[in-house]
Amino acid sequence: MIDRPILVFDLDDTLYLERDFVRSGFRAVGTHVAQTEGIAGFGEACWELFDSGTRSKVFDAALARAGLPQDEDGIARLVDIYRNHSPEIALANDAAAFLSGGDRSTRAIITDGPEKTQKAKIASLRIGGDFGLILTTGSWPAGYGKPHIRAFSQIMNWSGAPPEQHVYIADNPAKDFLAPRQLGWRSIQVNRPGRIHDPVPPAAPYAAEAEVASFDELPRIIGGFT
Numbered sequence: 666m667i668d669r670p671i672l673v674f675d676l677d678d679t680l681y682l683e684r685d686f687v688r689s690g691f692r693a694v695g696t697h698v699a700q701t702e703g704i705a706g707f708g709e710a711c712w713e714l715f716d717s718g719t720r721s722k723v724f725d726a727a728l729a730r731a732g733l734p735q736d737e738d739g740i741a742r743l744v745d746i747y748r749n750h751s752p753e754i755a756l757a758n759d760a761a762a763f764l765s766g767g768d769r770s771t772r773a774i775i776t777d778g779p780e781k782t783q784k785a786k787i788a789s790l791r792i793g794g795d796f797g798l799i800l801t802t803g804s805w806p807a808g809y810g811k812p813h814i815r816a817f818s819q820i821m822n823w824s825g826a827p828p829e830q831h832v833y834i835a836d837n838p839a840k841d842f843l844a845p846r847q848l849g850w851r852s853i854q855v856n857r858p859g860r861i862h863d864p865v866p867p868a869a870p871y872a873a874e875a876e877v878a879s880f881d882e883l884p885r886i887i888g889g890f891t
Contacts, residue, residue, distance in 0.1 A: 811841055832853060833853070
């Protein structure tokens with residue numbers, strides 16, 4: 666068993682369901698469109714497109730469906746509202762239970778995405794006090810998000826612990842586990858029902874060491890690491 670493991674978490678689809686943020690953002694955009702264009706149901710149309718598998722140009726498609734112009738400035742405004750709204754999200758029940766105990770000095774977060782957006786999520790989830798360090802890679806220049814090693818190296822500088830004492834707990838094998846594995850960390854992939862990203866790693870070096878469906882399984886998995 667690892668002595669005093671340093672548990673480092675991703676945010677989206679790890680501590681809460683990212684689709685809840687998406688739906689919250691679409692509601693905010695829908696409110697804006699209703700107020701400015703007098704058209705109801707825009708947020709619902711965006712969600713319907715997303716839920717059916719559309720992952721890019723959702724606003725373009727929803728604007729076309731509503732008979733509204735798809736100009737660049739208008740879409741940029743919708744994106745800004747989406748990214749910077751006050752999200753209505755909540756921790757997954759198992760994550761809330763897991764975080765209710767433990768030592769914040771051994772817990773951290775690494776999360777990609779626009780800094781303001783990620784900080785708004787953290788504030789809405791009310792978890793800022795549950796972690797000793799929270800790194801939002803969006804505060805750095807482009808290119809330093811995962812799978813770059815910068816954030817993981819900074820975590821080790823903060824903890825002062827050897828690489829093998831760190832465990833990264835995240836959901837997206839396309840980018841989450843490559844860097845920590847290269848540094849000698851342990852890794853656990855969380856496969857939540859309703860997650861957005863493909864749980865299948867693109868190649869062996871991208872795979873996590875273990876997989877769980879719930880944080881309820883974490884103590885057993887972490888306890889088995891040696």
